[in-house]
Amino acid sequence: MVHKSSVPLYWRLQKSRYTLTGTKCHTCNTVYFPPKEFCPACRRKGDIREFRFSGRGKIISYTVIRVPPEGFEKYTPYTVAIIELDEGTRLSGQVVGNPESIDIGRKVSPVFRKFHEDGPAGLIQYGIKFELVAEETPLK
Amino acid sequence: MTIGIVGYGAYIPRHRISVEEIAKIWGENAENYKRGLMVSEKSVPDMDEDTITISTEAGRNALLRAGIDPAAIGAIYIGSESHPYAVKPSGTVVSEVLCLGNDIMVADFEFACKAGTAAMQCCYGMVKAGMIEYGMAIGADTSQGRPGDALEYTAAAGGAAFIIGRDPLATLDDTCSFTTDTSDFWRRNMEDYPKHGARFTGKPAYFKHVTSAARMLLERTGTKPGDYDYVVFHMPNGKFPANAAKMLGFSGQQLQQSLVVTRIGNCYSGSSPLGLSNVLDVAKPGQKIFMVSYGSGAGSDAFSFTVTDKILERRDLAPTTEHYISKKTNIDYGMYVKLRGKLKM
Ligand SMILES: [Zn+2]
Numbered sequence: 395m396v397h398k399s400s401v402p403l404y405w406r407l408q409k410s411r412y413t414l415t416g417t418k419c420h421t422c423n424t425v426y427f428p429p430k431e432f433c434p435a436c437r438r439k440g441d442i443r444e445f446r447f448s449g450r451g452k453i454i455s456y457t458v459i460r461v462p463p464e465g466f467e468k469y470t471p472y473t474v475a476i477i478e479l480d481e482g483t484r485l486s487g488q489v490v491g492n493p494e495s496i497d498i499g500r501k502v503s504p505v506f507r508k509f510h511e512d513g514p515a516g517l518i519q520y521g522i523k524f525e526l527v528a529e530e531t532p533l534k
Numbered sequence: 535m536t537i538g539i540v541g542y543g544a545y546i547p548r549h550r551i552s553v554e555e556i557a558k559i560w561g562e563n564a565e566n567y568k569r570g571l572m573v574s575e576k577s578v579p580d581m582d583e584d585t586i587t588i589s590t591e592a593g594r595n596a597l598l599r600a601g602i603d604p605a606a607i608g609a610i611y612i613g614s615e616s617h618p619y620a621v622k623p624s625g626t627v628v629s630e631v632l633c634l635g636n637d638i639m640v641a642d643f644e645f646a647c648k649a650g651t652a653a654m655q656c657c658y659g660m661v662k663a664g665m666i667e668y669g670m671a672i673g674a675d676t677s678q679g680r681p682g683d684a685l686e687y688t689a690a691a692g693g694a695a696f697i698i699g700r701d702p703l704a705t706l707d708d709t710c711s712f713t714t715d716t717s718d719f720w721r722r723n724m725e726d727y728p729k730h731g732a733r734f735t736g737k738p739a740y741f742k743h744v745t746s747a748a749r750m751l752l753e754r755t756g757t758k759p760g761d762y763d764y765v766v767f768h769m770p771n772g773k774f775p776a777n778a779a780k781m782l783g784f785s786g787q788q789l790q791q792s793l794v795v796t797r798i799g800n801c802y803s804g805s806s807p808l809g810l811s812n813v814l815d816v817a818k819p820g821q822k823i824f825m826v827s828y829g830s831g832a833g834s835d836a837f838s839f840t841v842t843d844k845i846l847e848r849r850d851l852a853p854t855t856e857h858y859i860s861k862k863t864n865i866d867y868g869m870y871v872k873l874r875g876k877l878k879m
Contacts, residue, residue, distance in 0.1 A: 468872075505587075507583060509582070520587065520627060
């Protein structure tokens, strides 16, 4: 049976998805996620090393998905957000929980969840999603 | 140096469904169930949560408390009856996510609801033998009851992880098991829901194994129920552990702190482990804990622990069990059906 998503590709991206591992250029202190192996700012002077993000950050913008891509039908409605990580880069990720409680500026922390299943017989893909930090309500 | 629990961690999904909400759907009397089971609501995993994600979160909390290099862990054993894959160990994913390194022994354990405590015994033996410095044992489940079955009121989700090694926050004084071939509850391969022998599950199964393992350990350690500050039993409901305590001579007060079942239901392989983590959250140095798990099929693992001074410096390094119990969102039966994947699309 052929799987919709590529098993080798999933495996290559696994470490960064599982642990939010990106890279950091120690010359200019810029962090990258997904990881870059070359610092576009410093070029040859760049000093790129592996860097693990805490996963804590805040929501910059978000969208509630009601018409999902194939394979995500049972999850709707769900929220995908642009998150600014505390360490200083942005990434897009799913925010778990009721979409109505999600708002711009809310702080998030990481949770480990299922991403996607290739049907009942296929591979289950896992990775980091985000959850609202409970105590704080955003100031408007 | 003594061997025991160097770090522990809990995780419970945040959704809850009440006994009333389930009883309403099936036209049953909720009060009868609540009184009979001594359970008010149960935890329900989100659609993207399973035994692997629950184990990962619990394991992460255990690492935070242990404060050790994750790569120093030489074995990870996850006990569950709801491993997401039939073939591919849950431990491979959890080990990778928690950065335990590749120099590690991994296997998934199965023994109904006592697979997690069997994993603790295994880690203890390997540390004692000098094969590994630390071992991580996890009991976690996302259990399902057939809609309308009595199990539906209690089958819940959650788990707890324990890192076994030297310099513990609770010494593992001794452990033993009592095992027979008793068919009180089973699930064949490829079946979604378990079958059970209804009334057969009490006396010849749960009570016989729990009390036999408990008496064996009391005799081996030369202790009596009064020597312990806390007692933890497997919690298929609130009534069974209360009766087991009474049969063995433990008081309701010794049992109270571990009885998480009344608010989150039966977390199967995570049940007695979550009772233990809730006790460790409050226990004082020098206090003694007696624990007996139960797994259908059937067997019980008994443990004696003594809390050390280390509990004071490690306890606050991760969220408590109570944090997860009280961080909850109640859902209705319709949402429950969606979350548990009982809808065919
Ligand atoms: Zn640079």
